[in-house]
C-alpha cells in the first residue's frame with residue numbers, strides 16, 4: 367500500500383517569502399486494510415500529508431510509494447489515472463461536491479474518468495450512497511439543498527464509489543451537529559471493522575479516533591508518535607508485519 371520515506375514539503379510563505387516546512391522527513395507505512403487517524407495541532411501538516419498521499423501535490427523531497435508507484439516522480443498523466451482509479455478523496459466540508467448536480471449525479475460523476483456505461487455509473491452510485499446511509503428519496507435532490515451532514519455523506523459516497531484501494535479524509539466530522547457526526551463516525555467504523563478498507567483520516571474528533579486501528583501524531587511536520595489500538599488486529603492476516611513504523615513509537619494504547 368503506502369510507503370513514505372523522508373517526505374518533506376516546503377512552501378514559500380506568502381507573508382514574508384520565507385520557507386515553510388509543512389512536512390519534515392515523514393516516514394510511514396500504511397498496509398492494506400489499515401486505518402490510520404492523523405492528529406496534531408493546527409499547522410502540524412495534516413492536510414499537506416493528505417494532499418501528498420492523494421497525489422494532489424508532490425513532495426519537495428522523499429518518496430510516496432503507493433502500490434509500487436512513486437507518486438513523487440510518476441508522470442502527471444499516470445498520476446491522474448491513479449487518483450481516478452485508486453484513491454478516494456473526501457476533503458471533509460462537502461464543499462468539494464461539484465455544483466449544480468443531484469446527489470446521484472454527483473456520485474456517479476466520479477466514475478466518468480473510468481469510462482463506465484452511464485447505467486453502471488448510476489447503479490454503483492446508488493449502491494455507494496446506500497452504503498453510507500443516504501436515503502433513496504434524496505438521490506434526485508440537488509446537493510446544495512442537503513444539510514451539512516448529508517453533504518458530508520455524499521462526499522464520502524463520491525470518494526468510495528470507485529472502490530478505491532485507499533480513502534483519504536480531512537476532518538470529516540468537523541463542524542457537524544452531534545447526530546450528523548455520529549452518522550459519519552458510523553461509516554468509518556464500518557469501513558474499518560467490516561470492509562477493512564485502508565483509510566487515512568485527519569481528525570480531532572475523539573469519537574472517530576476511537577475506532578481507528580492506528581493513530582499517528584504530527585507535530586511541526588514530523589511524526590512524533592504511532593500507536594495501535596488495543597485489540598485492533600493486524601491489517602493483513604498473513605504473516606506479514608501489519609506496520610513498520612519508521613518514526614516514532616508504535617506503542618499499544620489503552621481504549
Ligand SMILES: Nc1ncnc2c1ncn2[C@@H]1O[C@H](COP(=O)(O)OP(=O)(O)OP(=O)(O)O)[C@@H](O)[C@H]1O
Pocket residue numbers: 377378379380386387388406407408409410411412413414415
Ligand atoms: N499552499 C501553501 N502555501 C504556503 N504555506 C502553506 C501552504 N499549505 C500549507 N502551508 C503551511 O504549511 C503548514 C502546515 O499546514 P497544514 O494545512 O498542512 O496543517 P494542518 O495540520 O492541516 O493544520 P489545520 O489543522 O489548521 O488545517 C502551515 O504552516 C501552513 O501555513
